Amino acid sequence: MDAIDKLGLATALAKARKSYQEGGIPIGAALIHHGSSTAVGDAVVLGTGHNSRIQKSSATLHGEIAALEDCGRLKAGVYQKSTMLTLNSPCLMCTGAILLYKIPRVVIGENKNWVGGEDLLKSHGVEIIVVDDEECKKLMEAFIREKPDEWNEDIGE
Amino acid sequence: MDAIDKLGLATALAKARKSYQEGGIPIGAALIHHGSSTAVGDAVVLGTGHNSRIQKSSATLHGEIAALEDCGRLKAGVYQKSTMLTLNSPCLMCTGAILLYKIPRVVIGENKNWVGGEDLLKSHGVEIIVVDDEECKKLMEAFIREKPDEWNEDIGE
Ligand SMILES: [Ca+2]
Ligand SMILES: [Ca+2]
Ligand SMILES: [Zn+2]
Ligand SMILES: [Zn+2]
Numbered sequence: 001m002d003a004i005d006k007l008g009l010a011t012a013l014a015k016a017r018k019s020y021q022e023g024g025i026p027i028g029a030a031l032i033h034h035g036s037s038t039a040v041g042d043a044v045v046l047g048t049g050h051n052s053r054i055q056k057s058s059a060t061l062h063g064e065i066a067a068l069e070d071c072g073r074l075k076a077g078v079y080q081k082s083t084m085l086t087l088n089s090p091c092l093m094c095t096g097a098i099l100l101y102k103i104p105r106v107v108i109g110e111n112k113n114w115v116g117g118e119d120l121l122k123s124h125g126v127e128i129i130v131v132d133d134e135e136c137k138k139l140m141e142a143f144i145r146e147k148p149d150e151w152n153e154d155i156g157e
Numbered sequence: 158m159d160a161i162d163k164l165g166l167a168t169a170l171a172k173a174r175k176s177y178q179e180g181g182i183p184i185g186a187a188l189i190h191h192g193s194s195t196a197v198g199d200a201v202v203l204g205t206g207h208n209s210r211i212q213k214s215s216a217t218l219h220g221e222i223a224a225l226e227d228c229g230r231l232k233a234g235v236y237q238k239s240t241m242l243t244l245n246s247p248c249l250m251c252t253g254a255i256l257l258y259k260i261p262r263v264v265i266g267e268n269k270n271w272v273g274g275e276d277l278l279k280s281h282g283v284e285i286i287v288v289d290d291e292e293c294k295k296l297m298e299a300f301i302r303e304k305p306d307e308w309n310e311d312i313g314e
Contacts, residue, residue, distance in 0.1 A: 057229045060254065065217050072214045076313050096253020096274065097217065101313045117253065156233050156258045 001131060004043045005107050008032045008085035009131060011048055012063070012109065016087045016139055019050035025147075025154055026139045027051040029063035029086040031071055031103070033078060046082065047071030053154055062154070063087060064094035068101070079103050087136050089116040091155060099124055109136030113144060114155065158288060161200045162264050165189045165242035166288060168205055169220065169266065173244045173296055176207035182304075182311055183296045184208040186220035186243040188228055188260070190235060203239065204228030210311055219311070220244060221251035225258070236260050244293050246273040248312060256281055266293030270301060271312065 001009075008030045015028025028050040035042045049066025052058045061069070064086050079101035084090075087109040090098060095117030098106060105127045111118065118128055144151045158166075165187045172185025185207040192199045206223025209215045218226070221243050236258035241247075244266040247255060252274030255263060262284045268275070275285055301308045 053230060058226060059228060059230055059258075060217070060222050060226045065222075069215060069217045071216060073210060073216055073310065075310065079313065091253070091257050093250065093254040093257040096248070096256075097250040099249040099253075101216075153230065153232065156236065 001107070001129065004032060004034075005083070005085065005129070008045070008083065009107055009109055009133065009136075011045065012085045012087050013133075013135060013139070015048055015050040015063070016136075019052070019055070020139060020143065022055055024054040025051035025150060026143050027063035027087045029067040029084060031067050031079075031082050031084055033082045035081065046074065046078070051154065054150060060093070062091060062094050064090055065097060068097055074101075076102070083107060085109075088140055089114055089118055090121070091116040092120070095120050098126065105129070107131060109133045110140060112137055113140040116155075158264070158286065161189060161191075162240070162242065162286070165202070165240065166264055166266055166290065166293075168202065169242045169244050170290075170292060170296070172205055172207040172220070173293075176209070176212070177296060177300065179212055181211040182208035182307060183300050184220035184244045186224040186241060188224050188236075188239050188241055190239045192238065203231065203235070208311065211307060217250070219248060219251050221247055222254060225254055231258075233259070240264060242266075245297055246271055246275055247278070248273040249277070252277050255283065262286070264288065266290045267297060269294055270297040273312075 012028040016026040020026035030048040047070030052061040083105040085107040089111040169185040173183040177183035187205040188203045204227030209218040240262040242264040246268040
């Protein structure tokens with residue numbers, strides 16, 4: 001976790017809190033490019049998003065998918081020099097999206113409440129950093145306690 | 158391939174052709190529920206969609222994701238009694254979405270032009286039927302020949 005990772009996870013957490021305030025699932029994500037010759041600094045936030053199951057009746061807009069969607073169309077090489085930062089452990093759909101675009105690095109806010117496709121990511125050589133962040137854990141715990149049915153729906157249970 | 162599968166694949170092909178006519182990637186998909194007590198017949202088309210990379214600058218609306226999105230929010234048990242019908246072999250993102258929702262059966266129009274996550278689906282016990290349909294093959298071949306850059310972008314290459 002360097003300063004860029006911290007900014008990325010804080011951004012994901014802000015998106016998660018926005019979703020929670022809307023009555024939605026509090027998972028946010030951000031895709032950050034490690035270095036871009038077109039930016040003022042080295043790193044650049046390519047896109048951010050949050051889970052929109054409840055807000056948009058969406059079965060596919062998880063935090064990570066929403067962040068990838070927010071990025072628009074990118075060339076393969078851009079994904080391959082980026083980090084996905086996400087509030088919690090990516091599910092199999094989001095794991096598959098990370099593998100499709102060969103995103104090499106994933107920062108996970110917390111995985112105490114639920115574990116998704118981390119083993120599959122690792123088996124493909126993706127670097128995983130689990131921050132075990134207290135704020136991320138508290139937010140996820142609160143949502144799962146308050147709306148267990150919506151949470152189960154989101155993880156296909 | 159029964160009559161319902163044929164209807165489903167024909168529906169996916171119609172969506173693919175619509176996308177192709179719009180200048181987009183010609184991949185369509187449909188999710189069909191095997192049996193619904195609320196429908197007149199046994200089977201019901203829950204949702205359909207097509208790849209919208211070019212039309213919507215979307216990095217996540219592959220045919221299968223678009224079809225899942227078109228379904229809106231469904232309970233876990235509905236996915237678990239459904240078949241995903243898709244023009245070609247699902248990529249890792251779409252494979253992950255199928256696994257997330259435990260969709261037990263996937264009908265693939267053709268996999269001669271490209272193979273995605275079929276092995277991963279099989280390792281999770283998903284039934285795969287590859288139709289090797291001539292119309293699906295011709296449409297994919299034509300697109301890959303005409304717009305190789307867009308196709309590579311779609312598969313993360
Ligand atoms: Ca945004
Ligand atoms: Ca539709
Ligand atoms: Zn997910
Ligand atoms: Zn796909």
